[in-house]
Amino acid sequence: MTRFWMAAVAALALSQAHAEGTMGGKVGTLGLGLEGSYEFTDKWAVRGGFNQYDYDFEDDLDGVDFDGDLELSSITLFADYRPTGGGFRITGGAVFNENAIVAVADPTATYEIDDMIYTIEETGVLSADTEFDSVAPYLGLGYDWGVGERFLINFDLGVLFQGEATVQFSSVGGTLSTDPDFLADLEAEERIAEDDLEDYDLYPVLSIGLSYSF
Numbered sequence: 001m002t003r004f005w006m007a008a009v010a011a012l013a014l015s016q017a018h019a020e021g022t023m024g025g026k027v028g029t030l031g032l033g034l035e036g037s038y039e040f041t042d043k044w045a046v047r048g049g050f051n052q053y054d055y056d057f058e059d060d061l062d063g064v065d066f067d068g069d070l071e072l073s074s075i076t077l078f079a080d081y082r083p084t085g086g087g088f089r090i091t092g093g094a095v096f097n098e099n100a101i102v103a104v105a106d107p108t109a110t111y112e113i114d115d116m117i118y119t120i121e122e123t124g125v126l127s128a129d130t131e132f133d134s135v136a137p138y139l140g141l142g143y144d145w146g147v148g149e150r151f152l153i154n155f156d157l158g159v160l161f162q163g164e165a166t167v168q169f170s171s172v173g174g175t176l177s178t179d180p181d182f183l184a185d186l187e188a189e190e191r192i193a194e195d196d197l198e199d200y201d202l203y204p205v206l207s208i209g210l211s212y213s214f
Helices: 002-016 181-194
Strands: 022-028 030-040 046-062 064-081 088-097 102-104 112-113 116-119 123-131 134-145 151-161 166-173 202-213
Touching: 002 112, 002 181, 022 046, 022 151, 030 064, 030 202, 046 181, 064 112, 064 123, 088 151, 102 166, 116 181, 134 202, 151 181
Parallel strands: none
Antiparallel strands: 022 030, 022 202, 030 046, 046 064, 064 088, 064 102, 088 134, 102 123, 112 116, 123 166, 134 151, 151 202
8 A cells, every 4th residue: 555655645746846747536447546747848748646446246257156356456657648739649658557356255055166066164265366467568548628727637548458367266264275186176266267357468448537737
């Protein structure tokens, strides 16, 4: 969490470092965010900020029902290029990506894991953690509309190249939680889950925000 406060301070400093700086908030597929920018010229600018949001969901992984949390948490560092010096911009940069999925299996009488049937007494509490690359390239487009003398409506559309998902299953409190054969079945289930999530290596980024120019 310390990194996010550092990013917030950096964004604030960035927005106040120049008469062409901005500071604002946004909402989108990366969560709720705070962002600051600084224009070097009428065509080039840099932006930095952070995003955070938690979302509860229910889903299944290879037939096992889970209650999960999508934990959105990221720091962004972008460069904007405005070909005409107007509102349209092309954006590239990096996202320091701590987005993750944390899920716990619904308690049921039995689970099917890698084509084997296990009881809840054998598995104990089953959980699954899913993560992606910690640093992800970003490429996108955007547009800023002026509202009055100082305010801007900001729109971004892009793609986060976050890499393949890494899934880790864990078992706690079951009679087989440390059994090598059962753990091997869990590892096989991890590979199945990673294959199911392979389309998420490209994460769509869509956001709209409001900023104040200094």
